[in-house]
Amino acid sequence: MAGDFSAIEGASLCLLPERLDTAAAPALKALLEQSKAQAEGGVLQLDATQVTYVGGLCLQILLASQCSFVGVSEAVREAYGLFGVNAYLTAPCAVLEKKA
Amino acid sequence: MSDSMDEILLVFFQECDEQLQELERGLSALEGGETDHDTINAIFRAVHSIKGGAASFGLENLVRFAHIFETSLDALRSGRVQPTHDVIKILLKAMDVLSDLVTEAKGGAGVDAARVAESQTSLETLHAKEDAPDSADSLIPADFEPVAFDFTPVPIDFEPVPVSFDFGDEPTTEGGDGADTALPIQVTFCPHKALYERGDDARNLLIGLRDLAADAQGEAEIRCDVSHLPVLTEIEASEPCLSWCVVLPATVSEDSIHAVFDWVSDVCDITISRGTGSGPDDGGGAGKPQPEHSTPEDAVEPETDVNGVVAPEVEPVAAVGSPASFSAPLVVTEVQPPKIEPAGVKVNLAAPPAVSGQKGERGAVKKRVEQASIRVDLQRVDELMDLVGELVIAQATLETVGLQHDANSEQEMARRINSMRTLTRDIQNAVMAVRAQPVGSVFQRMQRVVREACSLAHKDVALVVEGEDTEVDRTLVEKLSDPLTHMLRNAVDHGVEAPEARLAAGKLEQGRILLSASHRSGRILITIQDDGAGINQARVLEIAVKRGIVAPDATLSEDEINNLIFAPGFSTASSVSDLSGRGVGMDVVKQAILGLGGRISITSVPGKGTTFCLSLPLTLAVLDGMLVMVAGTTMVVPVSSVVETLMVHKRDMYTMPDGRVVISIRGVCMPLLVLATELGLQEAKGYSIPEKAVILVVESETGARVALVVEDIKDQAQVVIKSMEKNYRQIPGVSAATILGDGSVSLILDVPALVASTTERADGRLAEPASGIAA
C-alpha cells in the first residue's frame, strides 16, 4: 500500500475537518474552492489527518479537487479502500473538464 | 440477567395494563358514538403496542391473538368495517380475552383455549370480507419458539427471533435466475441524490456488500467509476456523480444482495449479474446515463489525464471487520433501574401494608410485585424537589436565628417556624400528589365486571362512569377494586331487573348503572346508582327475620331495613347465583370500606333504583383536625366535617319531651350533643349545659347536622392518623388516634358515627352505647 505522503515545497496547506459526511459536503466544497483560490494557482495540499469519517458526497469533492494529501488518518485510508479509490490516495484523480 | 429480564417484563406488564385501560376507554368511546380517527387510532395503538412488546418476550399466545385483533382493528381503521353495535361487542369480548392472556402471561390463571378460539373466529369474520385473510402466523417467523413463561430461557438479546435488517418484501430477481452460480457476482450501482437525502450513503451500501463477501469467506472487489466526476468548481455538493462496481464471490446469493439494496431500490440504480468482474463489457453498468466506460481504468482518458498519470491498478479491498466484531459485548452488567424519560418518572414506593388474608398466597405475591412502582407526572416530582429545596433553606435560616440571642430573635423564630409549617404542609400535599392516582384505572376495570355479570345474569346493563379523573391515594385506588367489583355485581344481579320486568315497568330494556367519583369536603365520594326496582323492603325484612338478624317484632325504619343487607350472613337471592353468591356478602364490602376509614350508605326508591354511597378519606395518613377540649382531654374533630363554630346561649336551646336537646341556629333546628356525656367521659346525670356553650356544628356525608358541645376550642392542626383498630380495638364514635405536639395521645372523633347515633336516637331507638372510651 502506498503510504508515503510528503509535503510539496511551497505548497499551500488545507486542514480538513473531522467529519466529512453528507451535511459537510457544501462546506467542504466551499473550503476547497477558497483554499484553491488563496493558493493563487499554486499547489494545494490536503491535511486529512484529523478526518474520522468520509461519506460518498465528500469523497467526490475530494476526488474532484485533484489535490494530493500531506497525510491521512486511518479513517480516510479505510474509506478510500471501501470506496474502491485507493489509488487516488497518492495520485490525483482525473476529472471531466467541461467547457462551460 | 434474569433480574433485568424480570424488570423489563414488569415494565411490559405495567404497560399492558395501561394499554388495556386505553383500549377499554377507546372502545367505550366508540360505543358512545365517537368513531373519529383519533379514537380508533388509539384503540389500534393499544393492541399494537401489546403485540410489539409480547413479541419481544416470545409470548406466543399473546402475540398471535393480538395480531388477529390488530388486523380487525386495522379493517376498522381503514373504514372497511363499520363500528356497529355487534362489531363493538366482538371487540369488547376480544379485549377481555386479550386482558386474560396478559394475565396468563403474568403467570396468572390460564385462558380457556376455546374462548380464545371463539373470539379469534369472530374477529376473523370481521376482516375476512376483505382480502384473503393474511395468515395469522405470517407475523410469527418460522423459527418462533414458544418460550416458557418463566422467561429464563430468553437469551441475552431479549428475544429468540433473529431478524434481518432489511425485510425483503419485493424480491426482484431480475436476471441471474438461470445463471451459473459458479461465476462471481457483479453488482453495479449508482446512488441518486434522494438516497443521500434519506440520511443514507453509498458507503453504507458498500459496507453491506463487503460484509456479504466476508460472510462468504471471500473478498469484495470494489471499483469506483469516476468518469462522471466534474471539476471542483462544477461539482454540485449534493448531487452524486460516482457509481460503483462490486464483484462478490460466487457463493454470495443474489437474494442477500437484494436485501442490501431493498430499502434503497427506488433511489439507486442497481444491476446484478453473474460473470467475471474483470472485464468492462460483461457488467450491465450503472443504470444512470450509461458511462461509456464503467471502470476507473477506462475512465482515465488521455485528454482528461491532467497529470499524465495513468490511474494505477485498483487494489481489491479486503473485507475488514466482520459484523461479529461489532456486536454487543457479551458482558452483562448490573442493570440500572429503568429510566424512562418520556411522560413520567418511576418512583418506587414501599409496598403497601400487607393485605389481609383474603387473597391466596400466590395472589398476594403477585400483587406485591405489581405494586412495586408507580408512574408519576414528572412535574409533580419537580414540585416536590423545589419544596425540599426550600425546606433546606428554611432549616438553615432557622439555625441562624437559633444562634442569635437578641430581643428580636424570639419573634423572628416564631415567624420562621410559621413559614416552616406552611412549607411542611406544601411538601405533604406534594407527596400526596405524587401518590395520587385517578380512580379511572379502577373504574375502567369495572366495565368488564359489569359486562361479565350481564352475560351471566342475562341482563343488558350499561355502566356509565363519571369523575374518573378524581384522584385519590394510590393505596386506596388499589383497595377499592374488590369492594367495587362486588357492589357492581350485586347491582347487576339484584339491582337491575330482568329485561322483561323492565319493559313491563315501562323502562328501557337496557339497565343503567352510574358509577361516579367526586371530591367532597376533603373526602372522596363514590356512588353506585342503578335504575332498578329498588330494595324490596318487605322481602329484606322477611329474610332478616328468618335468618335471625332482627327480632320478628322489631319495628325498623326504612333506612334500617336497607342497611340490613350489610348484616353478616344476609343474602336476598333465593338461590346462590353465579354472580354475587361467591361467598362474600355486602357485609364484607362494608367491612372493607370501614377498614379504609370510609363509610357506606344506601338509599333506595322503590321502582326507581338503589344508590350506594361510599365516602372515603383521600389519604390514610394525615388529616386537618380541630383540637377541642372535652371533659379535660384534648380530642380531634376532622376540620372537613366542621361546618361552623359558635357560642350559643342556653336560652337558644330547647329540651324536647323525650329529654333530647335541640338548638336553633338561624332558624335551622338540629340536635345538640354534649360530647363529654355522649362519649361517656362524664355522667349524663347532673351535667348541665353551661350558660354559654362552645358549639361545633358538624355534618356527615348525608348532610345531617349535629351541634356538638365542647368545653373549648384549642387549635387547628394537621394530625397524623394512627389506627386504633390496629393498636387497640375499634371504638364507636372514634375513628382513630393521633399524637399531639406535646407527645400526648388524642382521639379523633368519628363525626358521621356520632351524627348517625344521634339521628337514630331521634327515630326513637336506643343508640349503641358509645361508652368505650372511659373504660
Place this chain on the structure above:
Amino acid sequence: MTTQQEIRVLTVDDSPTIQIMLRKALEEAGYNVIQGCDGVEGLEKLQEAAPPPAVIITDINMPRLDGFGLIEAVRKQEAYKHIPILVLTTESDPEKKQRARQAGATGWIVKPFSAEALVAAIRRVTA
C-alpha cells in the same frame, strides 16, 4: 476503531417496554441513548441534544405525531436532515414501507428485534 461512547442514538417509541429494551441493548453496545415517547417529544429531544444524535430510531404508530410525521419533520430541518433514521416497527405492510421511504427513512427494522441486528443496523448507517 472509533469508540462508540460519544455516538448518540435517539430512540422514539411510545412503548416503555421497547424503550427499556432499546436503552439496554444500545447502552450495552456503548451508545449514548436519548429517548422520546412520541414524535413530538422525539423532536424536542432532538433539539435539546448537543451534539445531535448520529442516528434516530423511531416507531411508526405513536400518539400525537407518528413516525412518518417525525421523519418528515426531521428531513425538513437543515441541521438534522442528514441524520439517518431507522424505522423500528412490527409493521410489514409494503404500503407503510413505501410511505416511510418517501418520508425519508434510512432503513427499516422489524420488531421484535435482536440487540445484534439493531446494533448492526446502526453501524451500517453510522460507520
